[in-house]
Amino acid sequence: MTTHNAQASVLNENKLDGNRMSTSKRSKGIDYWLPKLVLSPTVAITIVFIYGFILWTTILSFTKSRILPQYEFVGFEQYVKLFLNDRWMGALANLAIFGILFIGICMVVGLVFAILLDQNIRAEGALRTIYLYPMALSFIVTGTVWKWIMNPTVGIEKFMHDIGFSGFSFDWIVDPDMAIYTVVIAGIWQSSGFVMAIFLAGLRGIDTSIIKAAQLDGASLFAVYTRVIIPSMRPVFFSAFIMLAHIAIKSFDLIMALTGGGPGNATDVPAIFMYQFSFTRGQLGIGASSAVIMLMGVTAILIPYLYSELRGEKQ
Amino acid sequence: MSQTKVNDARYKAITGRAILYAVLVIVALYYLAPLFLMIVTSFRSMEEIRVGQLIEWPKTFTFDAWAAAWNQVQIGAREDLGLKPYFMNSIRMVIPSVLLSTAFGALNGYVLSFWKFRGSELFFAFLLAGCFLPFQAILLPHSIVLGKMGISGSTLGLVFTHVVYGVAFTTLFFRNYYVNLPGELIKAAKLDGAGFWMIFYRIILPLSTPILVVSIIWQFTQIWNDFLFGVVFSDPNSQPVTVGLNNMVNSTTGEKRYNVDMAGAIIAALPTVLVYVVAGKYFVRGLTAGSVKG
Numbered sequence: 001m002t003t004h005n006a007q008a009s010v011l012n013e014n015k016l017d018g019n020r021m022s023t024s025k026r027s028k029g030i031d032y033w034l035p036k037l038v039l040s041p042t043v044a045i046t047i048v049f050i051y052g053f054i055l056w057t058t059i060l061s062f063t064k065s066r067i068l069p070q071y072e073f074v075g076f077e078q079y080v081k082l083f084l085n086d087r088w089m090g091a092l093a094n095l096a097i098f099g100i101l102f103i104g105i106c107m108v109v110g111l112v113f114a115i116l117l118d119q120n121i122r123a124e125g126a127l128r129t130i131y132l133y134p135m136a137l138s139f140i141v142t143g144t145v146w147k148w149i150m151n152p153t154v155g156i157e158k159f160m161h162d163i164g165f166s167g168f169s170f171d172w173i174v175d176p177d178m179a180i181y182t183v184v185i186a187g188i189w190q191s192s193g194f195v196m197a198i199f200l201a202g203l204r205g206i207d208t209s210i211i212k213a214a215q216l217d218g219a220s221l222f223a224v225y226t227r228v229i230i231p232s233m234r235p236v237f238f239s240a241f242i243m244l245a246h247i248a249i250k251s252f253d254l255i256m257a258l259t260g261g262g263p264g265n266a267t268d269v270p271a272i273f274m275y276q277f278s279f280t281r282g283q284l285g286i287g288a289s290s291a292v293i294m295l296m297g298v299t300a301i302l303i304p305y306l307y308s309e310l311r312g313e314k315q
Numbered sequence: 316m317s318q319t320k321v322n323d324a325r326y327k328a329i330t331g332r333a334i335l336y337a338v339l340v341i342v343a344l345y346y347l348a349p350l351f352l353m354i355v356t357s358f359r360s361m362e363e364i365r366v367g368q369l370i371e372w373p374k375t376f377t378f379d380a381w382a383a384a385w386n387q388v389q390i391g392a393r394e395d396l397g398l399k400p401y402f403m404n405s406i407r408m409v410i411p412s413v414l415l416s417t418a419f420g421a422l423n424g425y426v427l428s429f430w431k432f433r434g435s436e437l438f439f440a441f442l443l444a445g446c447f448l449p450f451q452a453i454l455l456p457h458s459i460v461l462g463k464m465g466i467s468g469s470t471l472g473l474v475f476t477h478v479v480y481g482v483a484f485t486t487l488f489f490r491n492y493y494v495n496l497p498g499e500l501i502k503a504a505k506l507d508g509a510g511f512w513m514i515f516y517r518i519i520l521p522l523s524t525p526i527l528v529v530s531i532i533w534q535f536t537q538i539w540n541d542f543l544f545g546v547v548f549s550d551p552n553s554q555p556v557t558v559g560l561n562n563m564v565n566s567t568t569g570e571k572r573y574n575v576d577m578a579g580a581i582i583a584a585l586p587t588v589l590v591y592v593v594a595g596k597y598f599v600r601g602l603t604a605g606s607v608k609g
Contacts, residue, residue, distance in 0.1 A: 034511045035430035038422050042482055043438060049479045050445045053453040053460075060455060069459060116339060129595055130343045133350075136591035136598065138540035140557045141584045144564050145349045148573055149369075159369040193346065197599055242447075250449050253542035257561055271543075274451045279458075279547060288455055295452040302447050306440070 054295065060288035067282035078285040079293075088290065091268040094180050098269065099248040101184045102191070106244055107237070109188065110195025115225060117196070118203045128200070131193035139190065143257025146186040147173070176266035179259055183251075183267055186258055191247060195240050202236030203229065235308075242305045249298055270294050357381060357578035364573055380574035384582055388575055390563045393551050398579050401559025405539060407470050408555055412477035413534040419478070420485020420530055425519055427486070428493035429501050430511065439490065445483035453480075454547055461548060468550030476548055477538045484537075485530050488601070492526040493519070525597070532594055533601035536587050556583045 061079070064072045082088050113131065117124055134142065149155045152171040160168035172178035206229055214228045252271035259267040261276075270290055278287030352370060357380050359373040386397035393400065427439050457476065458467060466472035496519075504514050545555040554562075560583045564576050591598050 031511050035426040036432060039426045042419060042423050045479050045482060046442055046445060050448060053456040056456040057452050113342060116335060119335060121339065127339055127343055130346050132599065133588065133591055134346065136536060136587045137584050138557050140542050140561050141580045144560065144576060144580045145353055148576065149349060154573065155369060162368055246447055260565065271451060278455055284455060291451040294449050298447060298449045306444060
């Protein structure tokens with residue numbers, strides 16, 4: 001990431017110049033208020049539609065609201081109901097299983113194939129295009145395809161039976177204990193190429209002189225990767241983790257298309273729980289409280305990230 | 316080193332490379348298999364699928380499934396059949412959403428890079444947090460407000476929603492691109508007496524082509540593929556193609572027609588996949604812009 005660092009130092013100089021210009025007396029007049037005017041719709045949108053609505057959702061979560069919003073406050077009652085609800089606890093457990101496997105496997109797969117692709121591969125461009133194209137698809141499309149492939153009566157299981165492996169069984173998608181793992185399979189297919197792209201960009205950004213120095217010292221290729229390259233990619237790991245955690249917590253479309261949350265509620269996750277309680281079951285209060293818990297989850301992951309980003313920019 | 320040793324090392328290196336390529340190709344096949352299966356199945360007839368295999372080359376190529384998915388299959392209770400009306404809804408929704416959110420992003424990025432004022436950096440930090448907002452946290456108030464504005468359940472309402480929640484990302488793109496432009500350009504122009512708009516049109520905009528492409532592609536992919544806003548904020552007359560596809564696939568009436576489902580899935584995926592194939596480089600840049608920032 002040396003080029004980035006170089007750019008960053010140029011960037012900081014520009015920043016100082018920019019500040020000096022906008023506060024100098026010369027730029028007063030129409031150019032003094034025009035930038036503020038141009039930015040104002042976005043400021044208004046951010047205040048009302050992001051932070052205002054978060055506050056509004058939080059307020060709703062402390063009310064008795066059912067089908068329609070109302071503002072009779074009941075304290076933490078909805079949160080108590082939420083955490084006494086087996087479906088919610090199941091949704092949290094599913095998110096934990098999905099999140100850990102999805103993030104973990106995507107990171108490993110992404111890193112391994114980024115390293116393999118980094119070995120002066122002839123058709124690298126074509127391979128990269130193939131690995132990454134699922135990211136251009138809608139999760140609904142991915143869910144539709146994998147739902148069919150993993151359907152035991154028409155998909156892989158039937159195929160294996162037809163070609164002679166009559167003992168073969170792959171019915172996870174209709175098995176309540178295993179269905180969440182089918183979500184993991186489809187999720188990894190969709191997102192691992194993206195992680196690979198991030199890691200590949202990270203690998204390309206490493207200062208090659210460090211690698212050459214290590215090789216001159218007689219380090220093997222494996223040692224160069226484990227001792228030199230991977231440790232220096234810590235920020236890249238961090239951002240890949242953030243992006244994946246973010247996808248996992250928000251996961252809604254994929255599960256809606258793949259299993260619809262079923263069989264039963266076996267693949268329920270917080271995003272589906274929130275949608276159904278808020279918009280189809282007329283339980284706004286519980287829906288709002290589940291949304292607040294989701295927001296708190298994302299915030300807990302994000303704060304260290306934003307902190308490091310903003311601190312990095314100041315340096 | 317003796318000759319045999321050199322040959323041995325070379326032999327090892329060559330097998331190593333061969334294994335490496337084999338692994339990479341097998342993985343590529345894994346990623347391609349679902350797409351291949353989709354395309355092949357969409358050209359088979361239901362009779363063939365019923366008696367045949369999961370993976371089988373069509374004995375007779377037929378476009379019946381494509382026609383059915385496009386404008387013959389009954390989805391929900393609406394009168395015009397097929398995915399076509401949903402596809403058109405998506406187009407009507409995506410074009411203004413992409414253009415407006417990109418325009419706002421460009422102007423915001425320009426202000427936040429070259430016309431900083433007290434509090435603008437702080438605002439940018441607050442806006443940045445908006446990129447990661449789980450939309451569940453705003454769904455309920457947003458649907459109330461869309462109702463109050465009289466645009467709930469309409470394409471206009473969806474456009475409004477996508478612009479409002481897309482601006483954080485587009486602003487991030489442009490701002491991070493503009494701060495890397497040489498500040499001297501702007502400084503000189505300001506000293507020459509050029510104003511806010513003049514500098515934007517004459518200097519900044521001509522330099523913005525790459526980031527405009529990134530922003531347009533990113534927004535197009537995000538908005539076309541969106542399902543959550545589509546399912547919550549639209550009525551049957553404005554639902555986008557992702558919602559149409561999901562309704563089609565999960566409707567329980569009649570026999571499951573996998574060829575039609577697959578043709579429908581390809582129809583829904585086609586615009587974003589085409590964009591990816593044509594401008595993949597910019598697509599990747601957009602994806603990584605949020606993560607590997609310089």
